[in-house]
Amino acid sequence: MSEHPPKSPREPGEDPVRPHVFDGISEYDKRLPNWWLATLYGSIIFSVFYWMVTQQFRRINDGDQVTAAVQEIRAAKLASSGSYDDSSLLEMSRTASVLASGAATYQTTCVSCHGPELQGGIGANLVDATWLHGNKPTEILRVLNEGVLTKGMPAWGPVLGPKKTAEVVAFVLSKQPAS
Ligand code: HEC
Numbered sequence: 367m368s369e370h371p372p373k374s375p376r377e378p379g380e381d382p383v384r385p386h387v388f389d390g391i392s393e394y395d396k397r398l399p400n401w402w403l404a405t406l407y408g409s410i411i412f413s414v415f416y417w418m419v420t421q422q423f424r425r426i427n428d429g430d431q432v433t434a435a436v437q438e439i440r441a442a443k444l445a446s447s448g449s450y451d452d453s454s455l456l457e458m459s460r461t462a463s464v465l466a467s468g469a470a471t472y473q474t475t476c477v478s479c480h481g482p483e484l485q486g487g488i489g490a491n492l493v494d495a496t497w498l499h500g501n502k503p504t505e506i507l508r509v510l511n512e513g514v515l516t517k518g519m520p521a522w523g524p525v526l527g528p529k530k531t532a533e534v535v536a537f538v539l540s541k542q543p544a545s
Contacts, residue, residue, distance in 0.1 A: 438463055445536075448528050455503035455532065459539035468537030471530050475522065484541050489519060492538050501542075507535045 381394040441461035444454045458464045472480075479489035490498055499509045510531050513521030523531050 437461055445533055446529050450504070450507060450528075450532050450535075452503045455507065455535055455539060458532065458536035459503075461536070464533050464536050465540050467530070468533035468535070468540075471526065471534040472537050475526065476534065479519075484538065493541055493543060503535060503539055506538060507532065510535060 381396050383392050384395045386392070437457075438461060441458050441464050444450070444458055445464055447454075450458075472484075476489070479487060480492055481487045481489075484492040486492065486494075497505075499505055499514065509519065511521065511523030513519050515521065522534075526534070
């Protein structure tokens, strides 16, 4: 059998051996290294914080993020499709990226006549219940495209192009008070 005589369980200065033996194998009872313990306790503490932040406070949810991302992609496709109807314009009016771009166009192009709160001025009020040319999304789009030249509303379609025009319509729609 073994040429080495079995060691005594403990020699001076040596780590103790655990009392159990399995298949003739015994193991030292070594203290776990500090770096290892730090990793263990650190990850336990981190897991509590992570759980609280993601599940309790912000409720980050993969499903919601995917839905939002799909919504952005759909709206971006709609915005550049060049053909708009009431439902696609309404969908664009619920999409952050479209609204950001529509708001930027509004600030540079419309604010001088329709005011920073869309309350009107030289131009008509765009957030009241009275619409001179209809409040359906496609009717607003038509006013933008064709203008009301005799009343001082320029035709923006040719200036802005179809995508920016539709985006600014989406922005106006997003500002409508809930009815
Ligand atoms: C030079 C001033 C001026 C600018 C700039 C202007 N508008 Fe107008 N807008 C008007 C006037 C004036 C009217 C009212 C037309 C009328 O009396 O029929 C109007 C009407 C409208 C209407 C119809 C409102 C209704 O009650 O039916 C919409 C929508 C509109 N503007 C959106 C915009 C948007 C969006 C922009 C920026 C792309 C813009 N306008 C830029 C002057 C302007």
